[in-house]
Amino acid sequence: MREVREISMKRIEEKAEAMKAGKTTGESFFDLLLESELVEVHGIKNTGDIIGQLRLFYFVGYDTASMMLVWTMVLLSIHQNWQQRAREEVFQVYGDSEPNYEGLSQLKIVISMILNEVLRLYPPIVELSRLVEQETRLGEIVVPANTIVRLPTLMVHRDPEI
Structure with missing residues (x-):
């Protein structure tokens, strides 16, 4: 974690300087994240938040990709x-x-x-949930306001009729 923090801080400082000099493209997630946290005169507002968000995206992405590769190897062995x-x-x-x-x-x-x-x-997200904020009609079905609707993607992906 110390190494991730040090690398992140170095990249944050480099990007912040480039952005202040107008030398950023704003094309990467990292650029957009820094732009949202950059204050024109004072520099970065809170590097801890940025590092936390970078860690989240890195580790969540790593876990999702690794699980997909594990299931790929299992299915290919079968x-x-x-x-x-x-x-x-x-x-x-x-x-x-x-x-x-x-x-x-x-x-x-x-x-x-x-x-x-x-x-x-084996989808990385097995269920999607949404809060219906106002009464909604879906064909003949009326979904009342403040209802949580869940879509079990794992089941939907395996139902031959769908």
């Missing part, structure tokens, strides 16, 4: 014919060269079929 198809596609796209970002768009079996199917079967 369905070895798909494992073979994925392996063949990767070798066809990359050959003996090292995989790179540009080749990802060519991996139709791996990305479009395998990873999307893993996300369908």
Whole structure:
């Protein structure tokens, strides 16, 4: 955590100086986060909040990606014919060269079929909840105000009728 804090502080200071000099693009999440916390004259309002938000996004993203990869490996070990198809596609796209970002768009079996199917079967968010603030009509159904509506994505993704 100390190392994450030190790296974050260094990046915050670099970005804050670049932003003050008008040398920022504002394209990344990090830029937008800093812009929301930057005060023109006094610099960054609260670096602790920024570091906390960066940690949250980093660790949540890491956990989500790692769980998807674990489920991908489990399903590929069960369905070895798909494992073979994925392996063949990767070798066809990359050959003996090292995989790179540009080749990802060519991996139709791996990305479009395998990873999307893993996300369908084991979504990172298993339920969505929303508060209905005012009475709402959905076809013949009336949802009263102050009702919590839940959508169990895990069940929806597995229901053949849906």
